[in-house]
Amino acid sequence: MKLTRAGHSGWVNNVAISPDGKTLVAGNWDGTIKIWNLATGELKFTLTGHSGWVNNVAISPDGKTLVTGSEDRTIKIWNLATGKLKFTLTGHSDWVNDMAISPDGQILVSGSRDHSIKIWNLATGELKSTLTGDSGGVFSLAISPDGKSLFSRGVDDTIKIWHLATGELKSILTGHSYRIDNLVISSDGKTLVSGSGDGDIKIWRLE
Template identity: 35%
Template sequence: IGEPEGHSEWVSCVRFSPMTANPIIVSGGWDKYVKVWNLTNCKLKNNLIGHMGYVNTVTVSPDGSLCASGGKDGVGMLWDLAEGKRLYSLDAGDIIHALCFSPNRYWLCAATSSSIKIWDLESKSVVDDLRPEWNKEFKKKATVPYCVSLAWSADGSTLYSGYTDGMIRVWNVTSIQ
């Protein structure tokens, strides 16, 4: 997949859509593009253009209708995969390292260099801004660890986050309203 329509720089992330009737993958790259690929014929379906910096991460919603992308520009972009159009943007305020949709709520989670933001996609507002409690030793370091990977539990009650200090931090999100 890719020649001649592929990314011109590193491909940083690839995700499958759960829709079996219309099999696609979505890729994001350092060329600032999000690309949607039709797996039936291995051809490019859409170029999703809008990021001003490299794309670190893409994710596909549980129903396969939406894609979210994020990266250097600190903007989470939501895309309609059927139409190949941008729906709206969410400002994370910092580089986005990872994105994931909640399995059971209309939420998008973004790992940034400063925190983990959870957006309610209906209201387009931040419902939580998760930050670990750093001890004094960490605060003295030149760089504080940050989250680079995210995964929800199957029931959507727990968020797992991988950090640059080698730790996996676990967040109980059942109390967020």
């Protein structure tokens, strides 16, 4: 271990590294977000404003924008360089569990315990559409490298594939016998890997 970064007063829920590898962001159960110089371990900012746990953090592909989602049902958009809050997104009626940003940096997708997926314009904060159909809440999201497909998992044992631009449900992948805990897509967009509480890792060919 090279460096240990302390300073959080509770569990660290989620971390993200900027595309240039210079900045580390960590979201905490105490409602704060800490931004560190990854090379030196220097704490640059502590961001406040959420009234609940910060469940997830994401950085835009250009490294300029930080997005945080919280138990307080809101999403906050920050300037990563300055730590300034740009705006707050509201609309979910329960915890924001996961988020994903499209490869072109234009679209933010959020999943909530309110069973919905919301698609936002990241630059303006405009809500573009709301997708429903995941029973028990949406807990994991992933976007394909070409930005065309959105993958989601709820509390059941299926993976849903959506057309990101239209919101059309394209297909449902079945095969796990217990809740799916994580999703990851290969860099070429051809392979999806899912891990589940059933003890299995499944590898799906997307093309």
